[in-house]
Amino acid sequence: MxxxxxxxxxxxxxxxxxxxxxxxxAICKSGFPNPHIIRVYGILLRDDDVLCTRHTxxxxxxxxxxxxxxxxxxxxxxxxxxxxxxxxxxxxxLTGLGHCHxxxxxxxxxxxxxxxxx
Numbered sequence: 001m002x003x004x005x006x007x008x009x010x011x012x013x014x015x016x017x018x019x020x021x022x023x024x025x026a027i028c029k030s031g032f033p034n035p036h037i038i039r040v041y042g043i044l045l046r047d048d049d050v051l052c053t054r055h056t057x058x059x060x061x062x063x064x065x066x067x068x069x070x071x072x073x074x075x076x077x078x079x080x081x082x083x084x085x086x087x088x089x090x091x092x093x094l095t096g097l098g099h100c101h102x103x104x105x106x107x108x109x110x111x112x113x114x115x116x117x118x
Contacts, residue, residue, distance in 0.1 A: 039061040066114070068111075
C-alpha cells in the first residue's frame with residue numbers, strides 16, 4: 001500500500017457552491033481526465049443539525065502551492081522567471097480551461113490563488 005497525500009476542502013453551503021459542485025462532479029465523471037485539472041476523489045455533504053448548516057467536504061489531490069505563492073517566493077528571492085517557464089505555465093492553465101470549456105463549463109473565479117501547483 002502506498003501513501004499518497006490528499007487535501008480536504010471544506011465549504012459552507014451557499015447558492016454558488018451548488019453550481020460549483022455540479023461542475024466538479026460532471027468534469028470528474030466525464031471520463032476524460034486532464035493532467036491540468038485537480039483530481040477530485042469524492043464529495044461528501046454533511047448536515048449539522050445543531051447549527052442548522054450544511055458543509056461540503058471535497059476530497060482532492062494535494063497540491064504544493066499556488067501560482068500566487070510561487071510568484072511571491074520568486075519576488076522575495078529577487079529571482080526572475082524565464083519567458084519559456086511563463087509560457088509553459090500559461091499553456092497548462094489554458095489547456096485545463098479549454099478542457100472545462102469543451103465539457104460546457106466556464107471557470108468563474110480564475111485568479112492566482114486558484115491556480116494550483118501539484
